[in-house]
Amino acid sequence: MNDAHILVIDDDVDVLHTARIVLKPQFSKVVVESNPQQINFLLSNQQFDVVLLDMNFTTGATNGQDGLTWLQKIREIKPDQQVVMMTAYGDIKLAVEAMKRGAADFIVKPWENEKFLATIQLAYEHGKSKEEIKTLKAQQSSIHQMLIASDDIVEGESEAMKQVLKQVQKVAGTDANVLILGENGTGKEEIAKLLHKNSLRNKGPFIKVDLGAITETLFESELFGHVKGAFTDAKEDRHGRFILSDGGTLFLDEIGNLSLAMQAKLLSVLQNKEVTPVGGSKPTKVNNRVIAATNSDIQKGIAEKAFREDLLYRLNTVTIVLPPLRERVEDIPALANHFLKSFNNKYGKYASFGAGVIDELKGYSWPGNIRELMHAIERAVIMSDADSLTMNDFLINQNNLANPLVDTVNLDDIEKNTIERAIKKYEGNISKAAKELGLGRTTIYRKMDKYGIKY
Structure with a gap:
């Protein structure tokens, strides 16, 4: 059975009854409706994978105009809705017209059950494919923009960042797991994206998991997936992040926040390179590159028996330590100008830095690192009424301004x-x-x- 919702609209009660009997064994939910006036309500309150729509609702009508009118209304409500038209009159011209207006297919009544089911199945699969392609394009566009942004944020003139980028260059083309260490806001995620962009896996997905935001009860489901019925809210099979990132890069942020129980489960997957979904019994092989990051003192965690040493060895084939912004002061002008340009574009502003502002920003200690600099500039761009930003536009702790x-x-x-x-x-x-x-x-x-x- 497909976990799919089908809506059948026909003024003939016998047709609705037959359609329900034929469709119910193959699709999880079948809704029938004799009044097309209910279409707007139904589509606005429920999600249907395929709509079967009769072409004639007016008594004595055979020209199919009713169906074409309702098809147009459906397309207005949900442009991507898969609609299969039904008619008792096998008019090829009518079928072509319906397809031109967005119908997925056309069925002549009375139908043969096998052909009927095959048509609905194809429409369902076509709709799913379109959704996947749309999602994939959005992800690719997002990743492309994300990777472009990561270049601007991590490049710098400071010796500290030059050393980091040398490490990235050396390790990016390998499949070695990488552990990125650094304070909050230093750009650990951007380094992970840069490693992915320059790896042999750059055509594959880049999937981030914020381990600090996942509860212990959801850990296995999020990372390894689950099968339908595995727990109360498991209404369908779901792939975990390891499967979703197969062939690409899995970025495990805040790795230091994992409990020992979660560490043991993660270690098992890294060692065996296979995952078993919650409620399932069959393991699936995975092929990911794992990049982990944390602002925690991992060695202290090991000494205090709070972090497994064997897991660290699996994660840190190479360790990259990111310097805080206060140790790469030479990079502040380029970063500041990058963020200024970005937020000017975002908010339709034309702000520039006033005299001496960059020098003042270089003298600030930036305890929140690049993230704090970015938010400070965004706020200044939003709140300033002038085109020239002064230090009065920046809400920063003056006690952290250096002499x-x-x-x-x-x-x-x-x-x-x-x-x-x-x-x-x-x-x-x-x-x-x-x-x-x-x-x-x-x-x-x-x-x-x-x-x-x-x-």
């Missing part, structure tokens, strides 16, 4: 700058500033006097 001397290599200047930032952070509370700096109150007062720092 211009931050780029110096003079030790006295660095120490002075650090003390000033600590005192400013705690709004002149010397005790708190001294505690953060690891200095005694007497020492910090002496250094304040040395550098002429007054508060």
